Amino acid sequence: MMDSTASRQDLLTAASMRFQNLIQWSGAVLLCALPLGVTLAATGGEPAAVTQVDIAPCLAAAAGDDMDKAKSACADVIDNEKTAKGDLIKALVARGALYARHDQVDRAIADDSRALSLDPTLADVFNARGELWLKKGDKPKAVQDFGAALKLDPNHEKAKANHKAMARELERIGAQMAVAGKPSFNxxxxxxxxxxxxxxxxxxxxxxxxxxxxxxxxxxxxxxxxxxxxxxxxxxxxxxxxxxxxxxxxxxxxxxxxxxxxxxxxxxxx
Known part of the structure; x- marks a missing residue:
């Protein structure tokens, strides 16, 4: 009778231990599945901070025409892999406009081109880059960008004026080339x-x-x-x-x- 009672007691003890082990294992799996911040909180640690890229200093410096501040502030945004796509585009456009105002044409074109590679629906940026191409003397590329802006926004006033002026200029150049090397007589x-x-x-x-x-x-x-x-x-x-x-x-x-x-x-x- 004593042996039977001891056996039952041993079985109950073993079952209880297996149940406790199961509970601990399930808890460990649940912690692994939780986000890092929640996991740390659940284990008594500090929540992990989510990095936010602050675009405001870049936009403010560019709007204030402060080249020195904009260089560092915008670089912090543009060169950060964690910057959201929308903020990256805003920073590129802002810095590009600042470069353009300071006649740093090649840098402005580079920023506008990168912004357009991220979002090719920006009519204003196409028009701005067209004006930059015009400053460099590349009239065919300027006309191409003005045309792209109008395709996106047929009512874009600046692009319409630029495209019309360039079309006339190219027509004039074409007429000159047609008679180049030809005198006034036959x-x-x-x-x-x-x-x-x-x-x-x-x-x-x-x-x-x-x-x-x-x-x-x-x-x-x-x-x-x-x-x-x-x-x-x-x-x-x-x-x-x-x-x-x-x-x-x-x-x-x-x-x-x-x-x-x-x-x-x-x-x-x-």
């Missing part, structure tokens, strides 16, 4: 040696065309028929001297043409 009909020389030299051909264009302008601006006739006689005299002087020792065709262009346009070039 080279297929050139008979004189001086005309053939002009047709065979791009610089002389451009000079001839400029002389002709400037001559027509001053004729149109003449205050009276008598003044217009006087201007035409001067041009006829120049052509006659050019034709007779070409090929003679000491005659410099290029200099003669440059002198005539300056005579028509005046010392100030107009």
């Amino acid at each position: 080279c297929a009909r050139a008979a004189r040696a001086v005309e053939k020389a002009i047709c065979g030299n791009r610089e002389l051909a451009d000079l001839d065309r400029e002389i002709y264009g400037s001559h027509l302008r001053v004729i149109r601006e003449a205050q009276s028929p008598a003044e217009a006739r006087k201007i035409q006689r001067e041009q006829d005299d120049f052509i006659a001297r050019r034709n007779s002087g070409f090929g003679r020792p000491g005659y410099d065709l290029k200099k003669a043409m440059q002198d005539r262009l300056q005579q028509i346009n005046g010392v100030d070039g107009y």
